[in-house]
Amino acid sequence: MGTVMSAAPSRRLLRPPRAEGSAAAPLSHLSKAITVNGDLESDGELQIYGNVRGQICADRLVVGPGGYLEGDVIARDVHIEGRMEGRIFALNVTLDTGAEVNGRIFHNTITVAKGARIDARMPWRPPSYFETLETLPEARQ
Amino acid sequence: MSMFNRNDNKETSVSAPDKPRDVTPASVAQAPKPVQPAPAPAPDLSAARSAGPSVISKALKITGQLESTEDIRIDGEVEGDIHGVSVTVGNGAKVKGSVYGQTVELAGTIEGKIEAKKVILTSTAHMSGDVIHQDIRIESGAYIDGHCRPGTNKTDYKPAAKPN
Numbered sequence: 001m002g003t004v005m006s007a008a009p010s011r012r013l014l015r016p017p018r019a020e021g022s023a024a025a026p027l028s029h030l031s032k033a034i035t036v037n038g039d040l041e042s043d044g045e046l047q048i049y050g051n052v053r054g055q056i057c058a059d060r061l062v063v064g065p066g067g068y069l070e071g072d073v074i075a076r077d078v079h080i081e082g083r084m085e086g087r088i089f090a091l092n093v094t095l096d097t098g099a100e101v102n103g104r105i106f107h108n109t110i111t112v113a114k115g116a117r118i119d120a121r122m123p124w125r126p127p128s129y130f131e132t133l134e135t136l137p138e139a140r141q
Numbered sequence: 142m143s144m145f146n147r148n149d150n151k152e153t154s155v156s157a158p159d160k161p162r163d164v165t166p167a168s169v170a171q172a173p174k175p176v177q178p179a180p181a182p183a184p185d186l187s188a189a190r191s192a193g194p195s196v197i198s199k200a201l202k203i204t205g206q207l208e209s210t211e212d213i214r215i216d217g218e219v220e221g222d223i224h225g226v227s228v229t230v231g232n233g234a235k236v237k238g239s240v241y242g243q244t245v246e247l248a249g250t251i252e253g254k255i256e257a258k259k260v261i262l263t264s265t266a267h268m269s270g271d272v273i274h275q276d277i278r279i280e281s282g283a284y285i286d287g288h289c290r291p292g293t294n295k296t297d298y299k300p301a302a303k304p305n
Contacts, residue, residue, distance in 0.1 A: 027198055027199040028217070033207040033209045034213070035208045038207075040203050041201065042201040049191035
């Protein structure tokens with residue numbers, strides 16, 4: 001995973017925002033029956049109801065109820081209703097009821113619903129931090 | 142401590158005669174409860190959302206392995222092996238790796254292998270690699286560069302078809 005990212009260090013991880021008026025963001029859906037081991041890159045929305053282990057770059061990520069994600073996420077919007085272990089790098093983070101997050105949440109705005117279980121540090125960062133992110137900081141743990 | 146205990150005992154003994162009276166209102170209050178299961182549809186909705194086929198849209202690129210006990214539809218790019226029940230590789234989609242399933246329908250590009258009971262190569266299919274099948278349909282216009290051979294499960298069928 002890490003070697004792939006370091007091979008192209010000049011690439012920004014966060015995708016540019018989709019142009020207004022363009023077709024709706026293509027939706028990818030991983031149902032509860034699926035297990036993915038690997039990295040995922042999307043310019044659109046990604047919904048996870050199954051198991052995913054790997055790094056995710058997307059415009060918008062949803063981890064639905066019953067979904068489980070192990071790995072780092074870079075996205076504009078992240079909405080979590082399932083379980084997640086790893087780091088989130090996102091401008092807007094929503095942790096809904098039923099969310100179970102373990103790790104770090106780098107955010108610009110965050111919403112936490114009643115009932116969410118969070119065991120994580122939540123450092124605030126300015127939007128420019130996410131826009132210029134090229135490599136993920138080393139995980140310390 | 143002993144004082145508290147004594148007090149506790151007294152209270153319980155004093156309140157004991159009241160208990161039957163408390164119980165009756167409680168049972169009355171319980172009566173309307175069965176009306177409540179209205180909020181139950183919420184988990185049903187989420188179950189409906191989480192079910193159904195997995196869709197890899199054309200904006201998504203996956204580097205790694207996919208395994209599913211249900212259907213998978215791929216319109217994007219996958220670099221790695223795919224295991225599913227019914228796997229559909231749509232027009233414009235690209236897979237680099239092996240695809241396993243009961244049914245594999247190809248309208249895009251696969252560089253690797255297909256191993257499935259039923260294989261359908263549509264007119265826009267581009268297949269570079271071997272196809273191991275029990276039942277295959279190839280439409281006019283499909284590109285194949287590789288061996289097409291019946292799967293190991295049907296070995297009894299294969300020698301019977303040979304003239305020797």
